[in-house]
Amino acid sequence: MSTRTIARRAALAGATLTAALALAACGGGHSAGSGHDMPGTGAPASASPGASASFGDADVMFAQMMIPHHQQAVRMSELAESRAGDAEVRKLATQIKAAQAPEIATMTGWLTAWGRPVPSGGPSGGHLPGMDHGMPGMMSDADMAKLAAASGREFDRQFLTMMIAHHEGAITMAKQEIAGGANADAEAMAQQIVTAQRSEIDTMRKILGRL
Template identity: 45%
Template sequence: MRKTLLAGGLAVVSALVLSACSSSDHPSMSGMGSSSSVPAPAPSQPAAGHNADDIAFAQQMIPHHSQALDMAKLVPSRGANPKVVDLAGRIEKAQDPEIQQMRGWLSTWGATSTSSMPGMTHESMPGMGTSSMPGMMSDADMRKLEQAKGAEFDKMWLEMMVKHHEGAVEMAKTELTKGSNADAKALAQKIIDAQQAEITEMRGLLSQG
């Protein structure tokens, strides 16, 4: 009698164990099925889009920066003040990477970099003369600067670069107000901070001379 009860009990226990295993398996299977139906996450997208003002900012700031580089490259062979030479080197080091950054944006946005257009000069760019790019030097200004030497060159260069920087700051402030791309606005703020500080430095050098 005891053997019969024991056998019966073992059968019940076995049935319960099998039932438990079976019920624990199914949820995991159903979970696997449901997880396989969840769409894969989309690839990461740029943090923000862009608008026409972002494009205009990059298209105009590239030639603006390029002229600053042209001016900076004149200093080592013409300037007399080591502080001016040092400042010119810092301007060149800072603005050249920014030009490459903005060219990359324009390429990503499917827009043309005006500085890469054949036969296009600073003064001949449609809609991008000195009125729309404040602080730009004319060709005559640049020729005059190229002909100067020594202390005369340093003074002329500082005066022109102050004006040039003021124009860049104005353009950058417009981007902060009207632009929508986060990276472009961050660069605009960086330009404002750096060039305002350099304007103060250049005015100090002018006051000493």
């Protein structure tokens, strides 16, 4: 798959996400004790102090979409451990996994505390039934299979190209949370994602340029 194709898919998915979040924002905000909790979600998991504070539909959507997005990035990074040929690619993959795995746990805690469904895991990332709006930068099952079948320099180039598009998608989602979120912790994480992943994109482009 070409870089242009991946970038075009990410852009189209980003436009879909923008519309979905705009609709979600109209749903207003909620608080932990507002009577909007959903049954059958289990007891609250460990979460940050601000997780149970005021939150809105945009915060819920941010967490529900960023969890599977991060899960896929972690899976891609795990593939790099045994398939990457370049030492800097392996180091970057380790860095991405170390940053995003704890964020998955934190966002899972938020959703549980808010009484909202948590996406289930999967080979290419988790999902929720009925979540039919696109996640920008998300790789397809075919993309993941192609990446898993590669090794050495071929893997490195595919990994970097896909992860750049993946990161750009995450930044799009994070910016939507910054603009429309109501929960301070979620907005802080979104800003952290923007800052960290912009820096990683710069690094990946430099590596890709020398391969």
